[in-house]
Amino acid sequence: MTQTLPGKAPRPVHDRRWPLLLLLLAVCYAVAALGGVAASDAGSTYLSLDRPAWAPPSWLFGPVWTVLYAAMAVSAWLVLRRRPLPESRSELVLWSAQLAFNLAWTPLFFAAGQYGLAFLDICLLLAALGTTMLLFRRSSPAAALLLVPYALWVLYAAALNLALWQLNT
Numbered sequence: 001m002t003q004t005l006p007g008k009a010p011r012p013v014h015d016r017r018w019p020l021l022l023l024l025l026a027v028c029y030a031v032a033a034l035g036g037v038a039a040s041d042a043g044s045t046y047l048s049l050d051r052p053a054w055a056p057p058s059w060l061f062g063p064v065w066t067v068l069y070a071a072m073a074v075s076a077w078l079v080l081r082r083r084p085l086p087e088s089r090s091e092l093v094l095w096s097a098q099l100a101f102n103l104a105w106t107p108l109f110f111a112a113g114q115y116g117l118a119f120l121d122i123c124l125l126l127a128a129l130g131t132t133m134l135l136f137r138r139s140s141p142a143a144a145l146l147l148v149p150y151a152l153w154v155l156y157a158a159a160l161n162l163a164l165w166q167l168n169t
Contacts, residue, residue: 017077017080017081020077020080021073021074021077024072024073024074024076024077024080025069025070025073027073027099028069028070028072028073028099029069031069031099031102031103032065032066032069034103035102035103035105035106035107036106038106038107038110038111039106039107039109039110039111045110046058046110049164049167049168050164050167050168051163051164051167052160052163052164052167054160055160055163055164056160064153067149068149068150068153071146071147071149071150072095072099072146072147072150074143074146075095075136075143075144075146075147076091076092076095076143078136078139078140078142078143078146079091079092079095079136079139079140079143080092081140082139082140083139088139090135091132091135091136091139094128094131094132094135095132095136097128097132098125098128098129098132101121101122101124101125101128102125102154104121105118105121105122105125108121109161115161115164115165115168115169116165116169118161118165119158119161119162119165122154122157122158122161123158125154126151126154126155126158129147129150129151129154130151132147133147133148133151
């Protein structure tokens with residue numbers, strides 16, 4: 001069955017790219033779950049730290065990250081919808097790198113208490129994310145825009161990481 005839009009070529013109603021979106025969501029939420037395991041006592045650790053007045057309450061992190069991980073997956077999906085995997089290799093390598101830095105941050109900060117290394121990691125995350133956004137913009141401006149809230153949150157988290165490192169060493 002196909003659907004035809006005015007001025008557009010027919011396309012299948014059951015687009016085969018939906019499973020790709022589900023896969024990308026699964027990857028992002030797997031990273032979230034692994035981070036959650038690494039930060040099993042994150043709430044108590046976070047509450048025990050000296051925090052700046054502008055630090056958010058610990059309950060806010062879960063809902064924010066839930067939305068941001070979905071945006072990361074949809075962003076990569078939009079790029080892959082425009083260009084096949086072989087043509088999007090550099091974009092996806094950087095997207096994967098920022099996801100790996102994202103995953104590494106939680107155990108560094110919460111499990112190991114290595115606030116300085118966690119800050120280095122989040123700076124590398126910001127660099128990878130910024131480059132990912134620039135590359136995504138070439139294929140899909142919407143994909144790059146979807147990453148803006150994530151970049152702003154990570155920038156805020158970097159500032160918070162730095163403040164916590166300074167206040168707790």
